[in-house]
Amino acid sequence: MTTSLAMQRRRATAGRMWKQFRSSRQGLLGLGVLLLFVAMALAAPLLADVRELNPVFARAQGHPQWAPPAEFGPLGTDYIRRSVWAQFVWGSRVSLFVGLAATVLTIFIGSVVGIVSGFLGGRTDGVLMRFTEWFLVIPFLPLAIVLASILGRSVWNIIFVIGITSWPGTARLLRAQVLTVKQRLFVDRARSLGASGWHIVSRHILPNVSGLILANATLAVPISILTETTLSFLGLGDPASASWGKTLEEAFVNGAMIRNAWWYFLPAGLGILAVVLAFTLIGRTLEEIANPRLSGER
Amino acid sequence: MSEPLLSVRDLSVTYHTKGGPVPAVRGVSFDLEKGGSLGLAGESGCGKSTLAGALLRLLPEGTDVEGQVTLDGKDVLTLNPGGLRAVRWTAGAIVFQGALHALNPVQTIGQQISEPMLVHKTVKGEKEAKTRTESLLGRVGLPASRAGAYPHQLSGGQRQRVLIAMALACDPLLLIADEPTTALDLMVQAQVLSLLSELKEERDLTLMFITHDLSVLTYACQRLAVMYAGRIIEEGPGREVFADAAHPYTRGLAAAFPTIGDMSSRLAPKGLGGDPPTPGNLPGGCPFHPRCPLARQECLPEEPELRPAGGGRSAACILV
């Protein structure tokens, strides 16, 4: 009975949060755009033939090269006769997947380090923070390039590289929040009741930092996506994958700008823009819900 | 018969919040003679801090303030910004609660005391401001050498003294002290009260003292007004109101501060049931009736007005 009471209250709280979210136009816009792209990514097989990504197939099909959308719909073809539409649709999968997976890694490492460091304090905190700062100080791009070159170019390695280089920011943020929560009187109360460190972290610290984690995660996804795009654009991406970053790279390298073949680079570019914007809008709305003072309330 | 220094008529303040309009002050009227002292007592949600803010128009943008506030002959609520600036701090000044956030953490206390003098041009320049600041610090019991200290380097009692010095910077006629002794220790509280009392005598200040600690007001004030749910529900000479209150709420409030040595309160804490009402959510009729031990049918549906209760007091209760 008691757990169902708690469940009821949790559901009511979730319902209230949803209502608040719903009332925010920017939040809904962001969510809508995101869902659209997620739907597209999931429905990829229905929207475009995956074989179109294979240049041999494209050739065999007799597609024209550099064909604008008017000639070969819906988005024309590229320098080796592949359908740009297929690349757009299937590329969304990689971009979104890498973005999400890298974020999960970032948030996971960052949260664990931040929470452990903030909660335990003392020497552990000192050591972990030095370690974190070390990562923060190293310039991201050279590190990413070096790692990608050493580990090889695959989707999983890209995810790893992004995760490894992005977690320090999350760790520092979370550590600061944990330090604040740790001082709160209800943590003292739990201690005075005999609570173990684990109880305090799971029952008191985590629920009070989860909002921050969520908001931070939502804002970290676009960063991961952009990072992936950058790495792919620099030629460090997985040669076999069809990410938007890769599309932009190939377009650039093969002279799509010079030829004015806008149908080749514009969709990928706009796609990235749209997804990043969507996540940013959602993240901001979540932050406003978690911290009403941000939206200008009294 | 000279005009009172401060005259408030039908003052009402309504906040606009996401949940709708909240009437924090609902028609308050009182007079304060020059050289007099008025204590305003009340608990959370009664509107006393809002009232203090309204007197010098220090409330947030978008708050509705109605009624009339006349300070030193000027109608504060209708002054233009220039006129208002002139009145603030020079005619009436506020001493806030001495919490760390009442002082700017990145400015020295000397700078903060000098600031109003320079802004209002009551001194001829920085040098004179510095001299006056040091003399003020001395007057409030702090060594002049502390002018270079930052707020976090001072204790709670010392910060409160700095706020008093700041309020006196431009020699105001009226000093409004808003919870000046809350969160201070007993001895420090006594020191601050004693200081305020001395300053009042020296400078012929008019004092308005706002607090939730009714017992503190008995010393400090000639007249006492008790606020509940945005209105004054009892008013009269300090000692009388505390010793023999007419309104049941005041009686209940006074009983919460037992007289040490009085056997009737030994091991017998007295208080009122229920909770003070929240401004947006008042019960109908007399706002105190849900908690009143003497409540009866006639307490609804209308709110009683202040009526004379003998001994110079008035109380808003039908039983008076």
Added chain:
Amino acid sequence: MHPGVSPIVEVEDLHVHFGEARAVDGASLRVMPGEVLALVGESGSGKTTLIRAIQGLQKATSGTVRVEGKSQAIFHDPAVQMVFQDPTGALNPRQTVYEVVAEGLRIRKDRGDELEMVKNALSQAGLRPAERFLPLYPHEISGGQRQRVVIAGAMVMEPRVLLADEPVASLDASIRGEILGLMRHLVDDTGLAILAVTHDLGLAWNIADRVAVMYLGRIVETGPTEEILDDPKHPYTKALLSVVPETREMEQQILKGEIPDPSRVPSGCRFHPRCPLLQSGALPEDVAARCVDDDPGPVALDAVRAAACWPAMATADRSDGGRAE
């Protein structure tokens, strides 16, 4: 007191030092079952540190704390429970009233009907009907109700002693009486003992059987409430009493300055730089000299009525013909 009954809490010569700062500097006290002891002091007296050390939230530098006769370095004995000054801060805003009250039981992995125990504790704390309060969050109840929830959370553990740190200081004056009444009730009903830390002498008058006055890390006077508040022996207690607005007419003795920094404890009697008695010049030279040079030491653990003050002890000796303790 009650011969043959052993104390619930015994603090013996406790020291809690933070580097140079001697927050608690040799304090001893005792709380008997069914008794309310008010520990009175201002900020800087060490009262909060002392109570935290008893509860186990603060490690002691030296000295012992015994609960029900058992001595432990750090406590989490459920017989000792705490009530906090700020009921809003003491409640996790994300926990329902039910979860708050049940928390102690869950930590102890109590075998028992959790729901029944929580409901009983809430009723005991005056929140009736208990069911109504179970699903509520702290922001949905008033300040007084929050403090009752904290009290329920403590009572559910069936404690023998409650450590209350300024239990009504953050509450509105009109409801203080109710919460204090509840606390006294719990003592009378269950034989609970309470150690209430406060700077409010009115609270002591209202609910305490005994008073211990703390100054700069030590207990400087102790005794039954009526005796201490009617006829204080230590000049510090006298001064405190004189500035309490609710005291029956007494000449005000406003001390100068504030409690000294705990890292710079004055020599001799630690109160001597601010002592109105010493400054009045009314003391015989030899006594005054002792005040400045000799430390009268803290009040002893078993003292029933004592003050750590040379003039007071001299007077007591003379009037008793023997030691006052």
